[in-house]
Amino acid sequence: MDLLGPDASFPTSYFDKVWTDEYILSGSQIIHRPHQNNGHPSLQQSYMNGRLFFAATETAVEFSGYMEGAVIAAKRMSEKLI
Numbered sequence: 001m002d003l004l005g006p007d008a009s010f011p012t013s014y015f016d017k018v019w020t021d022e023y024i025l026s027g028s029q030i031i032h033r034p035h036q037n038n039g040h041p042s043l044q045q046s047y048m049n050g051r052l053f054f055a056a057t058e059t060a061v062e063f064s065g066y067m068e069g070a071v072i073a074a075k076r077m078s079e080k081l082i
């Protein structure tokens with residue numbers, strides 16, 4: 001209410017979007033489950049002759065997808081680069 005003012009306390013309408021409905025899923029899209037392929041060996045490698053690395057939480061082999069995984073991935077990458 002501080003940001004939007006007192007009128008924000010009295011909504012006049014509500015819209016909900018189901019992102020997995022037929023419109024979004026049409027065609028042959030592949031929907032990955034959360035955390036699928038996290039820590040995959042291909043995320044540990046470097047590419048472009050050692051000039052491209054992946055270092056986000058998704059690359060961590062432990063606790064990937066979480067803050068702990070982000071720290072583990074960052075430590076691994078800093079050790080690799082230094």
Ligand SMILES: Cc1cc2nc3c(=O)[nH]c(=O)nc-3n(C[C@H](O)[C@H](O)[C@H](O)COP(=O)(O)OP(=O)(O)OC[C@H]3O[C@@H](n4cnc5c(N)ncnc54)[C@H](O)[C@@H]3O)c2cc1C
Binds near residue numbers: 056057066067070
């Ligand atoms: C709603 C929600 C709730 C969560 N709750 C928890 C929880 O309770 N506990 C927990 O452990 N984890 C939780 N997580 C997961 C946790 O937030 C993430 O695992 C963690 O933040 C990932 O850190 P990261 O450094 O790998 O990536 P990010 O935090 O995503 O950092 C990536 C950064 O790169 C920047 N970036 C992107 N593209 C570019 C570009 N081209 N150039 C420059 N910068 C770029 C982005 O702006 C971002 O700042 C939650 C996540 C979400 C979305």
